[in-house]
Amino acid sequence: MQQLLQSHFGFSEFRPGQEQVVRAILDGHSAAAIFPTGSGKSLCYQLPALCLPHLTIVVSPLLALIQDQISFLNSKGIAAASIDSTQSREETNEVMAGVRAGVIKILMISVERLNNERFRQFIAGVPISLLVVDEAHCISEWGHNFRPDYLKLPSYQQALNIPQTLLLTATATSKVIEDMGSKFGIKPEHITLTGFYRPNLHLGVKGLSSTDKLDYLSTWLQTRQLSSGIIYVTLQQTAEKVAEQLKARGISAKAYHAGMTSEVRHAIQHQFMSGEQGIIVATIAFGMGIDKSDIRFVVHYDLPKSIENYAQEIGRAGRDGGDSECLVLANGDNLSTLENFVYGDTPEPSGIGIVLNEIKKAAFEHRSSQLPQWELVLNSLSNQSNIRPLSLKTLLVYLELLNVIKPTYSYFAEYKFKFLLPEAEVIEYFTAERRDFIRAIFTTADRAKIWSSVNFDSLNQTYASDRQRVLKAINYLDEKGMIELQSKQMTQVYQIVNSEFELKELTAKLSKRFLNKEASEVARINHLVELFTSPNCLSRQLAHYFSDDQMTQDCGVCTACRGERAILPPPPYLTPLEEHDFNQVCADVVAKLGTACTPVLVARFLCGLTTPLFTKLKLRSAKGYAQFERYRFSDVKLWVTQGLK
Structure with missing residues (x-):
């Protein structure tokens, strides 16, 4: 372990908690690492990946994070790659070949990639040693960024026969840690918390009206404008406006948000990382994957979305151990906006009823089957029920947990292909029965001028064939550059476990669960305001929130400790x-x-x-x-x- 740490990563010793986690993985256990942002969670899988016999697969929620990690690993001579939507067909095929050959040790993907039928078929044939779940708090509905697709990861781990799991997160409360661990069967002794408090981060909150924020910020930045810093705002237009206003006052600042083209965003990010641009005014689109050690300040111009978001965002400051300031300019103007986003996600009972009726209808149509199935296309059902797609995914997860439905598989309803070589040449590449099979795929396809669609039903009548064999064949042709393959219209297939539920009763039960989730999210926003306006030490409150009992004394440097308790000004007058x-x-x-x-x-x-x-x-x-x-x-x-x- 020490030798690899030195030779591959250039470190003479582990940071707190790292050795404990690495040893647990190398001893054959599943583990969890709850470390503050910027304290080296990634090394906990990067080093074991070099020792484990097979592939390490890393599930990460953001493309920016994935690309950043791969650049780092490749710079250290570690063979790592990703499969993602930005790649060309040739690039994806090259990565798949490297994984199959065992050349690539670490493969990074988004959780949604596992919904892809073609990817699952590929990865099922690859031996995997370790499943790593980055931002693992997403698996818990009590976490701040619950993503329903993450709930499927334990079943994917079993289906792919992956012996070990490593969960990584910076922001998990006691309830979330317990939830994460139980879902993957991780023993408490293999869950490592290093403590949340970082003494070099000096936290401050200043209560200001929206009209006074820019003046205060401009003055505050005068002595800091030669340092690197991030100013976070909620809306894209605010990023543009604040950057322009700071520039007009002689302070060099650049806006950054998701509304910009990827070329512009990459250029600004490069300028910031190289030190050419010191101050960035950004939405939360900026920061994930930013590993710059000398960020000297993080300012929240608007209130952050939650305590967890705040913790992640200030965690980007002072990674070199140097003193850094984290300032919140607090006013209540955007509190209603933050709350209202929550209310927009709660489905109405009528919408829930439509989904439940669809299940009953499917069960009736397949009543002769021992295992009735329900097929759905998420966007179509979302439009039919008037439930937002993410909330609909959550509803489906709730129905799984209540044992009403059980996910079996998902597939693309349509596979389109166009020939890159003459059709006759492709057919003649094969011999005997394989030639007949390939010819049958082509002759039964629905033809258009350029693209053709595989017709599974027609093919089956002409040439009885298993769907998996067809997929394997067309994927092979695609990999060999004989055809170009496109797949679309994801269809999810569920087994209906129980269709005898009482419609009104279950609708009410599910509605109540969503309302509880809604109340929990609104309470989270209120908790944020309470923390910022409390007279008690900010650092100690944060540490306690994130299950860190090691901090037993006040920090002495935050605004609350200095007796500068923040008082929010009243929100602007609104006509009743x-x-x-x-x-x-x-x-x-x-x-x-x-x-x-x-x-x-x-x-x-x-x-x-x-x-x-x-x-x-x-x-x-x-x-x-x-x-x-x-x-x-x-x-x-x-x-x-x-x-x-």
């Missing part, structure tokens, strides 16, 4: 809702919604929250859309309910 004419504001949307009209939908419309139905009816351009986006959703809903009576 009662003073607005309901019919004047809502007549257009009520008419366009027609029989679908509910208080929740009208309130979402007024607060600027999108739903699949709004997209279908083009309601974003209707009169009144987002008119009340600065009001609290709960207040708007009450006003709408009274107006509709």
Whole structure:
């Protein structure tokens, strides 16, 4: 271990917690590492990957993180690669060949890649030693960034016969740690927490009205503008506006957000990493995967989305151990916006009822089968039920947990191909029965001018063939450059375990679960405000929140410890809702919604929250859309309910 640490990574000793985790993995155990941002979690899989006999597969939520890690590993002489949507067909095939040959030791993918039928077929034939789950808090619905696809990882681990798992995260509460560990069967003694507190980060909160923030920030930056720093904002237009206003005051700042082209973003990121550009005004699109050691300050111009987000974002400062400042300019102006995003994700009972009815319908249609199946295309069901895709994924996970449905597999409904070599030449490449099989695939395909679609039913009638064999054949032709293959329209197939549920009862139960999740998310925002306005040590409160009991004394340097408790100024005056004419504001949307009209939908419309139905009816351009986006959703809903009576 020490030799590899020195020879490959150039370190003479491990950082706190690393050796314990690496040893657990090399001793054959599954493990979890809960380390603060920037404290070396990645080494916990990078070093074992060199010793383990087979592939290490790393699931990571962000492409930027994946690309950053691969560049680092390749610079250290470690064969690592990714399979992702930005690659050409040739690049993907080259990576797959390297993985099959055992040349590539580490393969990095997004969790969604495992939904891909073609990828699963490929990876099932590869021996894997270790599954690494980065940002592992995403697996818990009690975490701040719950992603339903992560819940499938334990079943993928079993299906692919992966003997060990390593979970990595910086932001997990006690409840989340317990949830993560239980899902992968990780023993408590193999869960390593190094403590959250970093004494070189000096935390500060200043309560300011929105009109005073820029003046305060400009003055604060005067003595710091030669240092590297990130200023976080919520909205893309705020990033542009603040950067321009700082430049007008002689402070060199550049905006960065997801609305820019990838070329512009990469250029700005490169300028920041090289030290050519010191200050970046950015949305949270900037930061994941940024491993710059000398960031001297992180400012939150707007309130962060949660304590977890705040912890991740300030964790990018001071990775070299040098003193760094983390300042929040706190006002309550965007609190309603943060809360309202939560309300936009909660499905209505009617939408849940539509999904449950679809399950009952599928069970009835397949009533003669011992194992009735339900097939769905997520976007189609989202539009049908008016439930946002991510919330619909969560609903499906809840139904799995209640043993109503069980995921079996997913497949692409359509496989299209075009010939890169003459058809006759492709057929003649094969001999005997294989030639007949390939010819049958082509002759039964639905032809168009350039592209043809594989017709599995027609093929089966002409030449009885297993779907997996067909997929293997067309993937082979694609890899060999004989055809170009495209797949689309992901269809998910579930086994219906129980269709005898009482519709009203289950709808109410699921609605309650979503409302509990909604309340939990809103409470998370309130908890953030309580932390920032508390008279108690900010660092100690954060450490306690993240299960760190090692910090027993106040830090002495944060604004609370210095007696500078933040007081939020009152939010700007909003005309009371009662003073607005309901019919004047809502007549257009009520008419366009027609029989679908509910208080929740009208309130979402007024607060600027999108739903699949709004997209279908083009309601974003209707009169009144987002008119009340600065009001609290709960207040708007009450006003709408009274107006509709």
